[in-house]
Amino acid sequence: MGPAGVASALAALPPWPALGSLAGGVGALGLAWAIRRHRGRPGVDWFLVVFAAQATWCLSYGVGLLVDDLALRVVLEATTWLGVVWTGIAFLGFALAYTGRSDVIRGRLFAAIVGFGLLSTLVLATNPIHGAFWTGFEVDPVLGVSTVSYALGPWAYLVVAVESVLVASAVFLLVDTLLSYGPLYRRETAAVALSSLPPGFALVAWTLGVGPVPQLRLAPLMFVPHVLLDAYAFDRAEMFDRHPTTSRAAERRAIDDLDDPVIALALDRRIVRLNPAAETLLGVDAERARDRPFSAFLDVPAGVDEDGETDDADEEVTVEAADRRRTYAVSTSNLTDPNGTHVGYTVVLSDVTERERRRQQLEVLNRVLRHNLRNDAGVVHGYGGLLAERLDDPELVRMADAIERRAGALTALGEKAGTVESLLADAEPTAVDVVETVEGIVEDARERDPDATVDLAVGIGDGETGAGGPTARLRADALRAIVENVVENAIDHHDGAGTEREDGGPWVRVTLRREDADGGDGTGNADGSEARDCFLLVVEDDGPGIPEHEVDAVESGRETALEHGSGLGLWVVEWAAGALGAEVAYADRDPRGTRVTVRVPVVSDL
Numbered sequence: 001m002g003p004a005g006v007a008s009a010l011a012a013l014p015p016w017p018a019l020g021s022l023a024g025g026v027g028a029l030g031l032a033w034a035i036r037r038h039r040g041r042p043g044v045d046w047f048l049v050v051f052a053a054q055a056t057w058c059l060s061y062g063v064g065l066l067v068d069d070l071a072l073r074v075v076l077e078a079t080t081w082l083g084v085v086w087t088g089i090a091f092l093g094f095a096l097a098y099t100g101r102s103d104v105i106r107g108r109l110f111a112a113i114v115g116f117g118l119l120s121t122l123v124l125a126t127n128p129i130h131g132a133f134w135t136g137f138e139v140d141p142v143l144g145v146s147t148v149s150y151a152l153g154p155w156a157y158l159v160v161a162v163e164s165v166l167v168a169s170a171v172f173l174l175v176d177t178l179l180s181y182g183p184l185y186r187r188e189t190a191a192v193a194l195s196s197l198p199p200g201f202a203l204v205a206w207t208l209g210v211g212p213v214p215q216l217r218l219a220p221l222m223f224v225p226h227v228l229l230d231a232y233a234f235d236r237a238e239m240f241d242r243h244p245t246t247s248r249a250a251e252r253r254a255i256d257d258l259d260d261p262v263i264a265l266a267l268d269r270r271i272v273r274l275n276p277a278a279e280t281l282l283g284v285d286a287e288r289a290r291d292r293p294f295s296a297f298l299d300v301p302a303g304v305d306e307d308g309e310t311d312d313a314d315e316e317v318t319v320e321a322a323d324r325r326r327t328y329a330v331s332t333s334n335l336t337d338p339n340g341t342h343v344g345y346t347v348v349l350s351d352v353t354e355r356e357r358r359r360q361q362l363e364v365l366n367r368v369l370r371h372n373l374r375n376d377a378g379v380v381h382g383y384g385g386l387l388a389e390r391l392d393d394p395e396l397v398r399m400a401d402a403i404e405r406r407a408g409a410l411t412a413l414g415e416k417a418g419t420v421e422s423l424l425a426d427a428e429p430t431a432v433d434v435v436e437t438v439e440g441i442v443e444d445a446r447e448r449d450p451d452a453t454v455d456l457a458v459g460i461g462d463g464e465t466g467a468g469g470p471t472a473r474l475r476a477d478a479l480r481a482i483v484e485n486v487v488e489n490a491i492d493h494h495d496g497a498g499t500e501r502e503d504g505g506p507w508v509r510v511t512l513r514r515e516d517a518d519g520g521d522g523t524g525n526a527d528g529s530e531a532r533d534c535f536l537l538v539v540e541d542d543g544p545g546i547p548e549h550e551v552d553a554v555e556s557g558r559e560t561a562l563e564h565g566s567g568l569g570l571w572v573v574e575w576a577a578g579a580l581g582a583e584v585a586y587a588d589r590d591p592r593g594t595r596v597t598v599r600v601p602v603v604s605d606l
Helices: 003-012 016-038 044-064 070-098 108-125 154-195 197-207 223-235 245-256 276-282 353-390 394-424 434-448 476-492 548-556 569-580
Strands: 134-139 148-152 262-266 271-274 315-321 324-336 342-351 430-433 453-459 471-474 507-515 534-541 583-588 594-601
Touching: 016 044, 016 223, 044 070, 044 223, 070 108, 070 134, 070 154, 108 154, 154 197, 154 223, 197 223, 262 276, 271 276, 324 353, 353 394, 430 434, 430 476, 434 453, 434 471, 434 476, 434 507, 471 476, 476 507, 476 534, 476 569, 476 594, 548 569, 569 583, 569 594
Parallel strands: 453 507
Antiparallel strands: 134 148, 262 271, 262 342, 315 324, 324 342, 430 471, 507 534, 534 594, 583 594
């Protein structure tokens, strides 16, 4: 069958172009009715405008194909172009609102786009005067419908070009959302993005005169698959129940609502973005600061080396802001795109002014107290000893001995304060022979208190390293603080009524061994993988036990008027355990005494 036969066969059919156009318009109105209940949600109001413009486009063209009167046909053709003008503008508005970019809608660029739509509407209404949209309008029936032919004017070509750019921009925003947020919004955005392609390509093809029947527009007919894809997005994919505005708003809030200043820098260290806290710190709004060197505002060691890599070293900077000196810790990280390409840096300034002030105050207070306490306690201790030697009255001698003992206790308290200062400072782990360290502490305890019995049992091979060996990387000062204070506490607070010695004197047993995560011997897992093991330190005594309120005070993390510890010993153990990442457990020992169990994790061996 030749072209003439095809044309004849098509002419014998019902006015399908008109029916297709009317179906597209009715479908758009049906979708508008379906989503009206979602009004107020991101993008919905704009999509209602899109459907109104599409319905105007399709219904005007469909009715026009059934009208032979030239004057009425001109009016319907103008109404069709009115739908063309506003469909692209409304579709871009929807894409911006739906993807969380409503701020762009309120900007000057979008206002200019809306202005173009208003101007095009005016040009369309006054076309009989200037012919900027078309000239030579005449009815040119084909395929049994009242199609028209006319020469497109420059403004008509401009409208098609602008609308194509607007629709393409909207599709790009939707595709970008699809790629950025993965499967969360994949079906919705893909369906809506694809729905705009059939009518868009058909409009451009008609404008360029491509096709066997140039006077017939197929774009209104292509709104039928458009409506079907949109219906899928609204119904099956629940488009307006889950929308990317939530994700984009969360991203913005995560930065903009931070109290810490956050600065995004390009590769050349020029400012790309500031959050409100950074604007306040730098004393400039984001627009004025954009594309200016960061060094023009702050001389901050951002931790980026010559190769563009970030340095994790802690940096601090002092800034004069609002007549106040503030200290900020600087943290720099690389910005990468989805492909992992390095595209810039993020600089976060954390206000540590109060922390630094408290640290300085504690350092000064600690050192002054330790110095004065050591000196004054030494004087009192010395005079107490002299008094005890020169007095004959037993009661006075007892008082002098008490003075001497208490002065010694104060001196020991000052030494513990020094230990606390050391533990709270940041220190790097070093290679430590755990067995040798514990043996040395036990020997010191025996020398200090020769009347006490301090037993030691070690279940780790001598001279070994690696898994199961005695040498590991950890903080030696923290390990010493734990062992010294636990052993010292057991001896100093013994009441002489023990059960392990016949005379009831102080008895302490220190047990050290190494075990893996499953409680084994640290030789590894059954599958051959390296086990995470730990040093298990157990210190037992047969004294009166640690008062429950003192243990409760340490475990609760604070002392109160009703839970007041008698000294720093347990706190030193707690803070030292924190420095090692260790776990400390206190338990009663049968028939009498206390069992302290300390598990020190081995992060890495030599």
